[in-house]
Amino acid sequence: MRFLAILLIFLSICWQSTGQQSFSFHKTEVEPSTKKHFKIPVTDGKDSTFIPITVFHGSKPGPVLGITAGIHGYEYPPILAAQHLNQKVDPQSLSGTIILVQIANVPAFLDRSPFVNPIDNKNLNRSFPGKKEGSITEKMAHILTREIIAKSNFFVDMHAGDAPEDLRPYNAWYQSDALPEASIKGQEMALAMGFDYSIVFNISKERLEKPSLYCSQEAFHRNIPAVDIECGRLGIPGEEEADIIVQGIFSLLGHLDMLPITRTTAKKPVIIAKRSTTKSKSTGFFYTDKKAGDTITTGEHIGYITDFFGKKLEDITASQDGMILYMIGTPPINTGETIMNIGAFPSAMNKK
Structure with a gap:
């Protein structure tokens, strides 16, 4: 018993030395050095679905990084990348917290539906910040805004070329004179990810005063540095593209000091404004x-x-x-x- 008491005291001291506390998500406490899976239900009273989310809570304090995949359910490389991240991210090595949306639009994924949610035929990436009382797509956007975007210090939304779209890989960051700090940090995020091409999304002050519509733009409207990834083409579930996305996310985690990754000088992308x-x-x-x-x-x-x-x-x-x-x-x-x-x-x- 004495040994057990000493062990508990030792573990308590170790925990206190890190300063890390549990992370509250969806009325559940996620303990340090652990990950937990969630299936958040969504219903409009007639139709129902869910959003699968994994929370990685690190052993040390740090920022909260929100990541969404599958806003469009036919864009497979980001969804596959999220599945890989679920296996590759070690919360014991992590500083801070990652909220990873494995598939934001499950109905579109299961129905193999390009662009829109087949339940109400609405485009989730034109529905932000969503509505608490609205169609099921608007409710999905509301939950993603409240549960993921609003809790993030940094944000990444991952996309690819949908069923009819040929696309070359790139990433992009939001920039506005009205939000200089978020703009600079977003640029630093994008350039650290190692893509060959980075695009500047210039947002006017007047645009910031209107509904965001887009998932990542909702984050920027909230003064959260935000980056888009576009990698994949024609709805093809390419593992090569998924690997590029995973590598980009790990480079970002190193840049944010969330993982002990040796920083290398990222190749300078061509910036398209x-x-x-x-x-x-x-x-x-x-x-x-x-x-x-x-x-x-x-x-x-x-x-x-x-x-x-x-x-x-x-x-x-x-x-x-x-x-x-x-x-x-x-x-x-x-x-x-x-x-x-x-x-x-x-x-x-x-x-x-």
């Missing part, structure tokens, strides 16, 4: 020999659209010099849809 979007004026078939990542020049012919009998309706040309960040990678096209998004290289921006 200007983008242009080309939209379709027609409905029918889209033909192109271009792909995401291709470099194009202003006025270059990049494809054409025909009607359902093969009659050409319009030619598509490049709106600026730069690189195709993402584009429609399948034949169907509707009037008003985005055909491609082009990022201007810094040298091209300087010529404007």
